[in-house]
Amino acid sequence: MTGTSHRAAPEHTHPDDVSVPAAFAALADPVRLTLVRELANSPEWARSCGSFDVPVGKAALSHHFAVLRAAGLVEQRDEGPRRVNRLRRAEFEARFPGLLALVLRDDIRQG
Amino acid sequence: MTGTSHRAAPEHTHPDDVSVPAAFAALADPVRLTLVRELANSPEWARSCGSFDVPVGKAALSHHFAVLRAAGLVEQRDEGPRRVNRLRRAEFEARFPGLLALVLRDDIRQG
Numbered sequence: 001m002t003g004t005s006h007r008a009a010p011e012h013t014h015p016d017d018v019s020v021p022a023a024f025a026a027l028a029d030p031v032r033l034t035l036v037r038e039l040a041n042s043p044e045w046a047r048s049c050g051s052f053d054v055p056v057g058k059a060a061l062s063h064h065f066a067v068l069r070a071a072g073l074v075e076q077r078d079e080g081p082r083r084v085n086r087l088r089r090a091e092f093e094a095r096f097p098g099l100l101a102l103v104l105r106d107d108i109r110q111g
Numbered sequence: 112m113t114g115t116s117h118r119a120a121p122e123h124t125h126p127d128d129v130s131v132p133a134a135f136a137a138l139a140d141p142v143r144l145t146l147v148r149e150l151a152n153s154p155e156w157a158r159s160c161g162s163f164d165v166p167v168g169k170a171a172l173s174h175h176f177a178v179l180r181a182a183g184l185v186e187q188r189d190e191g192p193r194r195v196n197r198l199r200r201a202e203f204e205a206r207f208p209g210l211l212a213l214v215l216r217d218d219i220r221q222g
Binding site: 019020021022024025027028029030033095096097098099101102103105108 | 144209219
């Protein structure tokens with residue numbers, strides 16, 4: 001094993017391997033919707049997992065990121081002590097056309 | 112109480128009162144996706160609850176319809192012994208533009 005992190009590398013699922021129900025389930029949570037929207041407004045790989053303003057503890061946050069990875073929405077990599085993120089915008093859009101756009105529209109009341 | 116049915120009339124939620132996470136949660140299930148797609152391909156009020164080809168029992172089916180009503184996706188009324196359904200296509204589209212269309216597109220692999 002190489003690198004400075006003791007954590008296992010995160011496992012990812014490509015959007016092409018994600019079902020429609022799994023994609024909707026990943027987006028059926030207010031915390032995950034906040035993570036997706038904040039990532040959409042940030043440069044790729046700019047945001048560490050601890051940088052999001054969501055009202056959940058570390059274990060819950062880790063679970064939410066696992067769900068987003070499994071739905072093909074988020075890619076993560078470790079940079080030293082930081083785990084950084086990017087939204088898989090193009091790949092997810094190719095698999096589910098218009099779905100991310102719907103979540104990110106600010107003319108739709110999101111509450 | 113009037114009418115021939117002993118059941119309580121179904122309770123409905125208007126799509127305007129449905130949150131984004133609740134809408135996605137309602138669509139995050141393969142049985143409910145099947146119900147929505149079959150309703151979209153049927154005339155309004157033509158389909159009774161028992162007319163759908165889904166691999167679930169009566170109690171589970173009743174739960175799925177309750178979730179669809181609570182998400183503003185389905186309206187139901189009793190006609191004698193039959194409970195019949197319509198998809199709230201226009202109202203749901205007004206609240207969540209493009210979401211139903213995405214579910215109903217047949218050029219997207221839905222599995």
